[in-house]
Amino acid sequence: MELTSTKQRRAVALAIGAASVLLALFVNEPYILLVAVAVICICIGWEAGLAAVAAAGLLSCVMLFSLELGATGGAVRLALFVVAALALWFVIKIFRTMSFYDRVYHDTGPGVADIPGLGWSASADGRLRLVSPAALEYVGVTADEMRRIMDGDDYHWTQFVHPDDVEASMARWRHSLQTGEPVIDEHRMRRFDGTYRWFRDTGIASRNEDGKITGWYGHTADIDDQKKAESALRERERELRLLVDTVPTMIWLMTPAGLPYYFNKRFVDWAGIDSAKAQPRGTRQFASHVELFHPDDRVAVKAVFEKSFARGEPLQHKGRLCRKDGEYRWIDSRFEPLRDEDGTILRWYGVNFDIDDEVRAQESLRLADERLARALRAASLSELSVSIAHELNQPLQAVVANTGAFQRWLNADPPNFSHASRVAQKIIRNADAAAQVITRIRALFSKTEAEPHPIDLNAVIREVCDLLGDRLASSSVKLDLQLDPGLPATVADLVQMEQVVLNIVRNGIEAMDDVNTTVRSLRIVSRRQNDGTVEVEVRDSGRGLSDPERIFEAFYTTKPDGMGMGLAICHSIVEAHRGRLWGENVETGGASITFSLPIRAGDSTKTPTGATVRA
Template sequence: MELTSTKQRRAAALAIGAASVLLALFVDEPYVLLVAVAVICICIGWEAGLVAVASAGLLSSVILFSLESGAIGGAVRLAVFVVAALALWFVIKIFRTMSFYDRVYQGAGPNIADIPGLGWSAYPDGRLRFVNPAALEYVGVTADEMRRIMDGDDYHWTQFVHPDDVEASMARWHHNLETGEPVIDEQRVRRFDGTYRWFRDTAVASRDEHGRITGWYGQMEDIDDQKKAETALRERERELRLLVDTVPTMIWLMTPAGLPYYFNKRFLDWAGIDAVKEEPRGTRQFASHVELFHPDDRAAVKAVFEKSFARGEPLQHKGRLCRKDGKYRWIDSRFEPLRDEDGTILRWYGVNFDIDDEVRAQESLRLADERLARALRAASLSELSVSIAHELNQPLQAVVANAGAFQRWLTADPPNFNHASRVAQKIIRNADAAAQVVARIRALFSKTEGAPHAIDLNVVIREVCDLLGDTLTSSGVKLDLHLDPRLPATTADQVQMEQVVLNLVRNGIEAMQNVSINVRSLRIVSRHQNDGTVEVEVRDRGRGFSNPERIFEAFYTTKPDGMGMGLAICRSIIEAHYGRLWAENVETGGASITFSIPIRAADSIHTITAATADSRMGAFRD
């Protein structure tokens, strides 16, 4: 029979000891009592062994002196018995003490006391065999106290384990004893000051040549700080996840290769992605995410994303993404790479902003603008008619004025045919100018190309001043021309250039109607600039502009009877010639309007007239 517990072994020893006492009394032989002394020393303790020796000596003396006739012989045998009993007591004392200290400090192997942490060893059946000094110091017990604990119940060491961890630890320990698997357990162990700290208990079984377990050797590592750090880390991760899930935008993460592996709760709820059925992190193919985009956007999205991932560049992209209800909504996606110190991409962070309402609002606004523009164009047809009359008024007035002069020269006495002939030429020229204005208006709507050719702006300026000569005289305006004699010719539409100069000169004359006649002076300057352009400036001595930036807007005017179309058309003509028109107030009084156009060859601006038509139409849309 195999005795597997301390209680069983002690019961058997006590039975043997009692049997030895009975046997000694039965056979009247005191030396059999030595067995009882040994049993008491082993089972009860070597401290009680002295009492056992004295009692056995007393009992043996009774036996010897009752049987021996000679007192000397009985005394000698009694002395021999007592000496034998003391020797037996001393040997058991030595072996009990040394055996425990060997188990505690030396153990079954070399350097067991140097094991880091709390080292221990157990018998094959799981009974604790020894612990190292670090373990004794941690739990705050002496070697003798630990001996008594180990000699007590088989698992009395559980008194040092937290009550909440005892049941689970015992269940795992019994499982390891049955299977022989290595021990890996975590439990809270009570320190000498009564506080509990987390320890990781690891142990392996030693085996003989037949594979039978001969013992268990383990070590307990203090992981309390690690546990607290892990708890704090889990709490921070929980707070961060809560923050990411509650941020009012869709957030998702990708691997360095661009494979999605995390979506926040808002994204999951928006797109209807099942997080439980979702593929493992980093394994979800990018193509499966691209499928969420509108079929018309997938190819472009895939190309743009792959290009960004390959180059490691941030990305911003707009596309239509499918919501969980099956509707496609416009999404603004932005991605940024997270890099380490060496510049290697660790992961990609992406955010999606639902801008569908904004896009639809912008589209509605655009459509409303188009409807408003059409309404404004329709409403401005009457104004356009007036503008046409405005453009034709000047040459027709000149025709009327010159026709009257022609009639006066013919009815003079005697008739002056030379002057009449010159006036007739002016009439023809004015009529031709009116016809060309009509042709330009027709070109504006039909967008037909004209025939630009090289012109001399100085000639254009002089012809306009000659045409407005009577107006200048009747208004009391002094004309001051400063024309560059070396001004190069430039390719432009002559009628349109005449129209621009005519409008600028006429506006200058009208701007001085309310100033003293003594200061009415109109200065016209032409100059060649180093940037390859020619400039024409018309400067008056009027009151200046209250808002120079707005005078070129269509229908903006400061005149009671004005329509605000002249300067708007001038701006359209100059911009169509790739030039610039601007106005500014003069510090000495008055204002100036200047335009500049580039010097171009005839074959380089064959589309000027068509561009002018588009620009002039834009003047009515502004």
């Protein structure tokens, strides 16, 4: 019979000890009691063995002197028995103490003390039989205390394991004992100061030539710092994922070739992408993402993206993307490559911003600006109605006068056809002048914008000055025109350019209302610049600008009855024509408002009809 556990061995030893006591009593031979003393010393402990020696001595005394009371031989035999029992006790004590000491501290086997971490070994049945000095030092027990633990319950070592981890550790250890598989267990162990730290326990079975397990050997490594680092890493990963999923934008990742493989939660929720059916990393075809774009944008989007991915250049693109409810919304997409130290692209990061509301708001603002611009033109014309009526009255009066002269020449006797013909030519010219005035007024009030075409800015300036002639005279403003006769034509909207010049000139006149009439002068200069632009400068002799940086802001005005929209609309008109408008104070006094336009021939790219006007 093979004894496979400590309990079985002790039970058999105690049975032998009891049998030896019975046999000694039966044959009346005290020396057989030495077997019981040895059993008690080995199984219970050499401390209890000392009491066993005394008890055996008393029992042997009874046995020896029961028949030979007072006999010298009996006393000698008793003395010999006691000496033999003490010697047996002493030998077992020395053997057990030195054997354990040698196993733990001196002769634990080759390299046991050098095992990384806490080394240990166990018998084939899993009973702990050897630990390294480092293990004793860590748990804070002495060699004797560890011996008692080894001699106790087979799994008494679990007292050093955290209570929450004991059950799982025992289950893994029993599984390895039953199957012979290596044991790999992670649990918390109590240090000598009561602190629990994480350890990884690794053990393998040693086998004999027949493959039978003869013991277990392993070590326990401190992984507490690793566990904390892993926990911190998982926490940072969780926070990063929460950040990526909750940041108010749609984020997606692509392979170096531009194949999408990850979409954050906001993108998934927005576009309705089924993450459960997501294709493996890097296998999702880019065409499947392009299908989300508006059919009118797909070809252009695919071409732009493929070009950017091929060159490895960052990309920004605006297009209409289909939301999960089927609505196409304007999206601003931006892509940046992540490169390694050698410049090789590792992946692409893309973000999508839903700008549909912004685009619609801008469109509404553009329409409102256009309506406001027309209203401002109407307001300007109402103020200039007297001047326009005066300008229209002159050619009409001339028509009436020349018609009378024409009639007189025809009624003469004989009729003077030569003079009548010359008067008829004058009537035609006067009628054409009146028609031009009417045409200009209708264009200013019309909701439809004229097609941009090459215009002469000098002619625009002269026409505006003619319209404001009465205002200039009534305000005692001296007009100084310095117009470049070689100024090239540029493609622009004639009505809008008239509106810009009209507003700037009128502001210049109004800026001089509170200065002495003797110094009121308005200089208008047109010139060509070397950078391919033409400039028009309107300079007054007023008190200057209080805040040149804000004069083009909507609703900013220094006039008591002003709306603050004139220069703001002018600024938008000039920018819509790809030009620039600015203002500054003049050192000699007054202010200067200047705008520049690029020189564009009639066959160049035209300014879009109804150029965007924004305040």
